[in-house]
Amino acid sequence: MSRRYDWLIVGAGFTGAAVAERLARGLDQTVLLIDRRDHVGGNAHDRRDEGGRLIHPYGPHVFHTNSARIFDYLGQFTAWRPYFHRVRGHVDGRLVPVPFNLDSIRLLFPERMAERLSDTLVQRFGFGARPSIHDLRQATDDADLRFLADYVFDKLFANYTAKQWGVAADALDASVLARVPVAISRDDRYFVDRYQAMPREGYGALFDRLLDHPNIHVSLNTGMDQVGAQTWDRMVYCGALDDYFGRSAGALPYRSVRFEHQIVDVEHGLPVGTVNYPNEFDFTRITDFRHLTGERGATTATVTEYPVAHEMGVNAPYYPVLSEASRGLAAQYRAMAATLAGKVWFAGRLADFQYYNMDQAVGRALSLVEKSLAPAVARMAA
Numbered sequence: 001m002s003r004r005y006d007w008l009i010v011g012a013g014f015t016g017a018a019v020a021e022r023l024a025r026g027l028d029q030t031v032l033l034i035d036r037r038d039h040v041g042g043n044a045h046d047r048r049d050e051g052g053r054l055i056h057p058y059g060p061h062v063f064h065t066n067s068a069r070i071f072d073y074l075g076q077f078t079a080w081r082p083y084f085h086r087v088r089g090h091v092d093g094r095l096v097p098v099p100f101n102l103d104s105i106r107l108l109f110p111e112r113m114a115e116r117l118s119d120t121l122v123q124r125f126g127f128g129a130r131p132s133i134h135d136l137r138q139a140t141d142d143a144d145l146r147f148l149a150d151y152v153f154d155k156l157f158a159n160y161t162a163k164q165w166g167v168a169a170d171a172l173d174a175s176v177l178a179r180v181p182v183a184i185s186r187d188d189r190y191f192v193d194r195y196q197a198m199p200r201e202g203y204g205a206l207f208d209r210l211l212d213h214p215n216i217h218v219s220l221n222t223g224m225d226q227v228g229a230q231t232w233d234r235m236v237y238c239g240a241l242d243d244y245f246g247r248s249a250g251a252l253p254y255r256s257v258r259f260e261h262q263i264v265d266v267e268h269g270l271p272v273g274t275v276n277y278p279n280e281f282d283f284t285r286i287t288d289f290r291h292l293t294g295e296r297g298a299t300t301a302t303v304t305e306y307p308v309a310h311e312m313g314v315n316a317p318y319y320p321v322l323s324e325a326s327r328g329l330a331a332q333y334r335a336m337a338a339t340l341a342g343k344v345w346f347a348g349r350l351a352d353f354q355y356y357n358m359d360q361a362v363g364r365a366l367s368l369v370e371k372s373l374a375p376a377v378a379r380m381a382a
């Protein structure tokens with residue numbers, strides 16, 4: 001790489017790709033976008049399997065956002081297929097809606113008891129409310145609510161969380177379990193965001209259009225250590241925060257996942273996009289891609305997720321394990337990152353050590369460019 005670029009961007013996931021697009025198209029900057037993987041898209045990457053079925057190699061990615069700005073931004077690069085993700089949990093031998101809702105209660109308890117529990121919930125929280133499991137567990141003044149909170153926690157959250165994170169639920173930041181509320185309604189959609197849709201031709205086609213600009217040069221199978229400092233002026237780093245500093249203050253905790261992909265006849269597929277198995281097996285959930293992609297055929301592709309410890313160089317750091325201790329360590333690294341201000345910027349799920357969804361990664365990229373990179377470009381030009 002002999003030529004010089006205005007910017008080096010490390011990591012071609014949603015964060016790095018959106019930063020690259022805005023710098024190139026919006027600010028006429030030249031960009032070298034690298035990724036150590038052999039594809040762009042980061043964990044949102046999708047591809048066709050040998051049978052032509054669209055699959056998500058790194059686990060199911062369902063797009064949802066409340067932000068018109070982010071939805072419209074991505075809409076420049078893809079048409080959308082409306083899709084409402086639905087999840088069932090295997091609890092006491094039944095498949096019940098997750099988020100746990102009034103129908104879950106009806107399916108799990110005798111009729112009169114289910115009515116009483118539902119009435120109590122509605123009276124306490126209001127119909128349509130979506131309290132977190134933590135909120136429900138706070139309602140200790142009522143015996144029915146106490147019973148229900150313990151039941152939902154034990155049957156849906158405790159074991160799933162232990163499998164997924166390798167630690168007990170109370171060792172984690174409360175925000176993690178709060179991602180999946182209890183729904184005081186019959187709404188069985190997993191998300192209630194205003195915009196819920198899948199890129200009609202997949203994430204791959206979206207990324208190809210996003211990065212199709214003469215100012216953007218993509219270099220795959222390329223790690224940051226392979227790019228000489230003479231190649232770029234400024235950098236946006238979207239890899240793991242602790243990685244950048246050689247883990248000098250200690251390793252940030254991440255959780256990894258082993259994905260097992262299978263092909264099954266459609267009659268053995270799932271009734272909804274995903275089924276969660278909180279209490280049995282070593283895996284947490286199975287996803288049936290035909291629901292996400294809308295593709296039809298005699299067979300369907302599924303993926304089963306086995307959470308595992310993250311081992312450097314062996315598997316990928318998929319999930320930041322958020323706790324008071326890990327936030328403290330991330331803050332130390334952030335202070336180190338601040339010393340590089342004006343030369344290197346850090347952004348993304350890995351570099352911010354935040355549990356971002358795809359829309360949040362894009363939002364982070366857009367605001368980084370607007371608030372920090374555009375002013376830096378303007379200063380250079382002055």
Ligand code: FAD
Nearest residue numbers: 011013014015036042043059061062224239348349357358
């Ligand atoms: P990433 O996608 O992780 O991209 C970072 C890239 O940087 C990687 O490709 C990596 O190879 C590269 N990289 C790192 N270090 C270096 C280096 N030193 N040199 C070169 N390259 C490097 N979000 C949703 O909105 N909906 C979902 O349904 C959903 N499901 C998910 C399921 C799973 C199993 C996982 C793990 C995540 C899911 N997400 C979902 C979250 C989503 O994947 C992220 O929000 C999004 O991909 C973050 O984008 P990013 O660019 O910040 O990071």
Ligand code: UDP
Nearest residue numbers: 089098156157160161164176177179180276
């Ligand atoms: N969770 C759970 N049981 C479930 C679904 C979720 O305990 O049936 C908890 C678990 O700790 C999980 C977290 O809620 O890691 C967030 O769930 P989400 O579905 O948002 O996880 P992701 O899709 O990011 O893996």
